[in-house]
Amino acid sequence: NKKDKIIDVLILGLDNSGKTTITKRMFNEDVDSVSPTVGFQITPFEYGGYSLSIWDVGGQTTLRAFWGGFYDSTDVVLWVIDGLSTERLEESFSQLNEKIVQQDRLAGIYLLVVINKCDLIPEDKREPLKQSVSRALKLQERLDDDHWHLSLVSGKTGEGVDELLKWVVSRDY
Numbered sequence: 594n595k596k597d598k599i600i601d602v603l604i605l606g607l608d609n610s611g612k613t614t615i616t617k618r619m620f621n622e623d624v625d626s627v628s629p630t631v632g633f634q635i636t637p638f639e640y641g642g643y644s645l646s647i648w649d650v651g652g653q654t655t656l657r658a659f660w661g662g663f664y665d666s667t668d669v670v671l672w673v674i675d676g677l678s679t680e681r682l683e684e685s686f687s688q689l690n691e692k693i694v695q696q697d698r699l700a701g702i703y704l705l706v707v708i709n710k711c712d713l714i715p716e717d718k719r720e721p722l723k724q725s726v727s728r729a730l731k732l733q734e735r736l737d738d739d740h741w742h743l744s745l746v747s748g749k750t751g752e753g754v755d756e757l758l759k760w761v762v763s764r765d766y
């Protein structure tokens with residue numbers, strides 16, 4: 594029974610991209626009291642009758658060495674990109690490739706890539722940004738269609754966050 598399964602979501606990305614804000618938004622915590630991640634936390638909560646565990650490890654360079662320790666138990670990687678930090682897009686893309694897409698231990702993983710902070714991205718810039726991220730990552734060439742998803746969200750306002758949870762619980766585990 595699918596509903597008996599705990600879905601383990603590993604939320605990763607560069608520091609300051611908004612992982613903690615999105616995690617808290619997912620279980621409706623006060624997002625104004627968020628401080629940058631300094632370690633890992635496990636946050637189990639219910640969504641649509643499912644149990645979800647969010648693992649927020651932290652994206653600082655010193656913490657990236659710990660990411661691999663979580664891979665074996667991970668069902669979904671949620672990769673957060675700071676949509677405002679254009680000067681760090683390349684670093685985010687290369688980390689995603691190196692630490693996630695090219696990892697044999699993560700073969701078959703579900704990958705959810707989000708461009709965060711869309712509340713500060715003008716409406717007419719959103720779709721072009723999404724297209725350019727999509728082109729840069731080439732995920733359609735590397736993963737099965739139903740195994741990855743790219744969307745714009747705002748952890749701050751909650752825009753798009755519900756869609757993420759719906760996507761996560763509608764995969765096959």
Ligand code: GDP
Nearest residue numbers: 608609610611612613614628629710747748749
């Ligand atoms: P983490 O280091 O990836 O866990 O990032 P945090 O969740 O701590 O967020 C880093 C900073 O970005 C904080 O100042 C947040 O308030 C801010 N932030 C996070 N998400 C959003 C968002 O969707 N919109 C805006 N405008 N700011 C955000």
